[in-house]
Amino acid sequence: MAFDLEKYAETSERVTWEDLDFESFRDQPLDADVLRALRYMCDVEYHTSCYLRDLLVTRSHRKDEARGFMTTWNREEFWHGEALSAVLKEHGMHVDYDELKAKRIKLGWQLALGTVTQAAGSSMVGNDFIAVHMTWGAANELSAVAAYRRLSSMVEHPALSPLLERIAQQETRHVAFYTTQARAKLDDNDRAQMFVRLAMTKLWKPVGSGIMDDDEVRHAMHHLFAGQAPTVDKLDQRVQKFPGLEDATIFRTAFEKMGVPL
Amino acid sequence: MTHTPSRAHQAPALPDGYLGGRLYSVAGETITLLTSFDVDAYTHAARGRIRVEASGVDLGGPGVRDDLAFLWRLDSAALSEARAFLATWTGNEARITAFVATWAYERLWLGHAVRDLLTADGSPLPEPLRRASLGTRARGFYVERGLPFVAPVWTSIVGESVTVGHMARLAIQEASLQAAYSAVLPRLGGEAARVVTEIIGRRDEMIRFFGLEAAARISRSPQEARMAKLFLLPSWRPLRIVGVPDRDEARAMASLFRTPEDRARLASADRPIRELLAIRPTGWHHGSSTPTPGLLRRQHRGVRS
Numbered sequence: 001m002a003f004d005l006e007k008y009a010e011t012s013e014r015v016t017w018e019d020l021d022f023e024s025f026r027d028q029p030l031d032a033d034v035l036r037a038l039r040y041m042c043d044v045e046y047h048t049s050c051y052l053r054d055l056l057v058t059r060s061h062r063k064d065e066a067r068g069f070m071t072t073w074n075r076e077e078f079w080h081g082e083a084l085s086a087v088l089k090e091h092g093m094h095v096d097y098d099e100l101k102a103k104r105i106k107l108g109w110q111l112a113l114g115t116v117t118q119a120a121g122s123s124m125v126g127n128d129f130i131a132v133h134m135t136w137g138a139a140n141e142l143s144a145v146a147a148y149r150r151l152s153s154m155v156e157h158p159a160l161s162p163l164l165e166r167i168a169q170q171e172t173r174h175v176a177f178y179t180t181q182a183r184a185k186l187d188d189n190d191r192a193q194m195f196v197r198l199a200m201t202k203l204w205k206p207v208g209s210g211i212m213d214d215d216e217v218r219h220a221m222h223h224l225f226a227g228q229a230p231t232v233d234k235l236d237q238r239v240q241k242f243p244g245l246e247d248a249t250i251f252r253t254a255f256e257k258m259g260v261p262l
Numbered sequence: 263m264t265h266t267p268s269r270a271h272q273a274p275a276l277p278d279g280y281l282g283g284r285l286y287s288v289a290g291e292t293i294t295l296l297t298s299f300d301v302d303a304y305t306h307a308a309r310g311r312i313r314v315e316a317s318g319v320d321l322g323g324p325g326v327r328d329d330l331a332f333l334w335r336l337d338s339a340a341l342s343e344a345r346a347f348l349a350t351w352t353g354n355e356a357r358i359t360a361f362v363a364t365w366a367y368e369r370l371w372l373g374h375a376v377r378d379l380l381t382a383d384g385s386p387l388p389e390p391l392r393r394a395s396l397g398t399r400a401r402g403f404y405v406e407r408g409l410p411f412v413a414p415v416w417t418s419i420v421g422e423s424v425t426v427g428h429m430a431r432l433a434i435q436e437a438s439l440q441a442a443y444s445a446v447l448p449r450l451g452g453e454a455a456r457v458v459t460e461i462i463g464r465r466d467e468m469i470r471f472f473g474l475e476a477a478a479r480i481s482r483s484p485q486e487a488r489m490a491k492l493f494l495l496p497s498w499r500p501l502r503i504v505g506v507p508d509r510d511e512a513r514a515m516a517s518l519f520r521t522p523e524d525r526a527r528l529a530s531a532d533r534p535i536r537e538l539l540a541i542r543p544t545g546w547h548h549g550s551s552t553p554t555p556g557l558l559r560r561q562h563r564g565v566r567s
Contacts, residue, residue, distance in 0.1 A: 009370065010311055029274035036277035039285070049348060049359040056345035057410035067341045071366045075308070078363040082305075091274050094283045097294040100356035101554075102287035102565040108557050112418040115349045119410030 003180040005065050008173060009072045014079040015166050017086060020159040025090040033223055034155055035091055038084055040220040041147065044208040046081035046100050048074055050111060057115050058122035060130050069177050076174075080167050087160060107211065114210065131185035131192035132199045135242055138178035139200065139250060140207040142235055145171045150224050150231065179242075186243040193244025200239070204250050206258075222260045229262040286566055293564035294357050295482070296549035297474035301361050304467060308364045312375035312460050318453030319382035325517055327380065329446050331388040332514035334376040336439060337461075339503040340369035342405075343435070346504045347428040349410055350417035351556070355425055361471055368468070372461050379454050390510035402506045409504075421556030426479035426486040427493030430535050431500070433472035437531035438500035440465040445524040476535055479553070481543050486553055491539055500531065 030038065052074050060066050085095040104111055122129045148168035152161040186192050209217050225232055235251045255262060282289035321327045344366055352358060380387055394402070417424045443462045450458055479486045498505065501515070508514065519525045554562055561567055 012310075012367075014306075014308070032275045032277045035274070039277065046356070049353060049363065053345070053348035053353050056341060057349055061341060061345055067338075068370060071341060071370045075363045075367045078305075078360065091276065092283045093276060093280065093285075094289075097356040097360070098287040098292055098564065099284055100359075101293055101354055102562075103285075104354040104356070105293075105554065105557075105562055105565050106286055109418065111354075112414045112557065115414045116411050119407075123407060 003177045005068050005177070008177065009068055012072045012076060015076070015083050015163075015170060017083045017159075017163050017166075020163055022086070022090055022159050024158045025087070025160075028157060029091060030087075030155065030157070030160065033219075034151070035088065035093065036216070037151060037220045037223045038160075039088060039093060039095070040208060040212055040216050041151075042081055042084035042088060042095050043100075043103065043212060045077045045084060046095065047104070047211050048077035048081075050104070050114075050211060053115055054118040055133060057119040058129055058133060059127055060133050063130070066130075066181070073174055073177070076170050080170070083163055083167065087163070110210070125195055128185070128189065128192040128195050131182060131189070131196050134178050134182035134185055135196045135200060135239075135245070136204060138175060138182050138242070139204060139235075139239055141171050141174040141178055142238055143207055143251065144168075145175060146231055146235055147220075147224050150228065154224075182242055189243075196242070197244050197248065200245060200250050201248050201253070205254055206251075218258050218260070221255060221258055225255055226261050232262055281566070284566070288564050288566055291564035292549050293554055293562070294355070294549050295475070295478055295553075296357070297471075297478050299471045299474045301357055301471075304471065305360060305364045309368055309371070309464055311371050312378075312457055314375060314378035314382060314457055315453050316378070316382040319379055320452060321379065321382075321454060322449065322451075326446065326449050328388060328510065329514055329517050330376055330380055331390075332508055332510050332518070333439065333442055333446070334373060334380060334387070335508055336501060336503060337369060337376055338373035340366045340373070342503050343432065346405070346409060346413070347425075347432075350413045350424055350428070351421055352417070352425045352428045354554075355422070358425070358429075358475070365468055365471070368464060372464060375457050375461060379457055382453075390508065392509045392513075394509050395507075398507050398509070405504045405506055417556075419556045419558055420489075421559075422553035423483070423485045423489045425553070426476055426490045429472050429475035429479060430490045431493055431498070433469060433476050433535060434494070434532040435500040436465050436468045436472060438528060440469065441524070441527040441531050442501065442518050444527060445518045445520075473534060477538055478548075480535070480538050482551065483553055484542075487539060487542050490535070494532070494535070494539075 052070055055061065055066075055070060061070075081095070088095055121132075125132070145168050148164045148171065152164035152168070155161060182196075186196060206217060206221055208220065212220075232251045232255060236249045239248060239250055240246050252262065276283070279285055287293065321330065344362055347353070348359070348362075377387065440462055443458050443465075447455060447458050447462070476490065480490050481487075499507070502508070502511070519528050550564070552563075554564075
């Protein structure tokens with residue numbers, strides 16, 4: 001799947017929700033479990049700037065195409081956070097500057113030293129670390145698409161479902177970028193494949209891990225993917241198309257480790 | 263991100279752990295510095311591609327082309343600048359990261375517009391011929407390899423006070439870039455002049471945001487004023503990428519700022535902030551009245567334990 005960065009950046013629009021009937025949340029409010037999962041997604045989207053800084057301290061930031069993508073991606077994800085926070089606000093949940101800053105402060109050294117860890121990995125592995133980032137990013141975005149679509153179909157809400165579909169649609173473009181980049185770095189590169197395999201099979205966890213508390217990760221994944229073996233297996237099949245990951249089952253393994261019944 | 267109250271009528275059951283609709287922060291104890299700049303409006307009004315009509319571009323002599331190439335390299339480096347401050351405490355400041363999401367996007371298109379001018383005649387982007395000096399290479403090595411290890415640690419100890427330095431530098435850098443484009447503008451005509459005029463105009467909001475942030479922080483506390491002075495030592499130059507000089511810098515600076523008026527405009531880029539530092543008025547801010555202390559403090563005001 002080719003990826004035209006210039007076209008992607010030029011056609012990038014913020015996700016919109018002003019045309020959706022948010023009044024419907026008055027008569028059809030979301031339940032606490034959905035709100036909790038939605039809050040998880042909202043935080044992960046807003047904290048993209050934290051993922052961005054981890055990417056930027058590695059050699060990924062030197063690549064022109066990666067820089068252009070990361071700029072546009074960061075902005076789109078910010079707007080996903082804005083859209084989801086607007087839904088949460090309808091339910092009396094505030095995700096504003098104070099709330100986001102407080103979360104980052106609470107993460108403390110874990111967040112600050114995450115940058116150091118990324119930089120160390122990049123220094124040790126060299127250019128092949130970009131392959132790790134791109135494959136990792138592809139897996140994260142694949143799971144984000146699946147999560148938004150799953151939640152959309154679960155709630156069947158006149159305002160939330162179309163909003164989640166819009167967000168999922170934008171995330172598919174992120175999948176395309178990461179997939180194209182990862183394949184290009186992995187093709188005919190045994191060393192990169194070795195590092196990627198190591199990272200994805202031993203270290204990868206669902207998107208949001210590291211930023212969100214373990215209980216929140218577990219709740220979100222359980223809420224969205226429990227009993228969803230076919231969806232999870234499809235995700236694994238997508239990842240298995242990457243050179244070097246032909247027999248990897250990163251999603252099934254991660255969910256089983258968390259105790260999510262598939 | 264607005265701060266209007268919720269419109270929920272029948273209060274739905276919230277997940278566990280919420281207090282006043284908040285999970286991590288304390289209602290009524292803001293930890294965010296606010297200024298008169300409307301970040302929400304800025305993010306909504308993000309400006310994208312500047313279309314360049316290639317057939318109408320005539321850059322004249324090689325001097326103009328090389329000057330624009332120098333500015334293109336600076337304008338394209340927004341993410342390198344962002345890398346330098348997102349890796350620090352400043353990355354915790356959600357209002358700033360919200361602004362930066364749009365600022366970096368706008369800078370991307372400013373850089374692309376200059377690139378499109380330079381390649382309008384089908385020629386490749388010019389590369390500076392001079393070799394990088396030892397000092398440049400050393401600074402570049404630090405920014406590339408050392409900064410990601412050093413900056414997160416020391417700024418996490420210092421806390422929010424460090425943010426004023428980044429804001430002041432970016433305010434001055436944006437104003438200096440605006441001065442540089444204004445200096446080259448009289449030597450341009452037609453489509454190139456139109457594009458550069460647009461680039462100059464788009465910088466106004468960027469300068470305003472960073473300038474207001476820096477000014478409010480300088481006036482908020484003595485430690486932030488001291489930090490701003492530290493970041494603005496005479497050795498720092500605004501028209502560099504995270505302090506690393508371009509290989510064409512000496513030629514480009516002499517060529518761009520060739521008249522006394524041009525040099526005066528560049529000199530005035532940092533005047534508002536330096537004047538503030540000299541006077542340091544107090545109490546000119548909204549929101550949090552003190553910078554958030556660093557991570558050696560176990561508890562932070564406004565953050566739920």
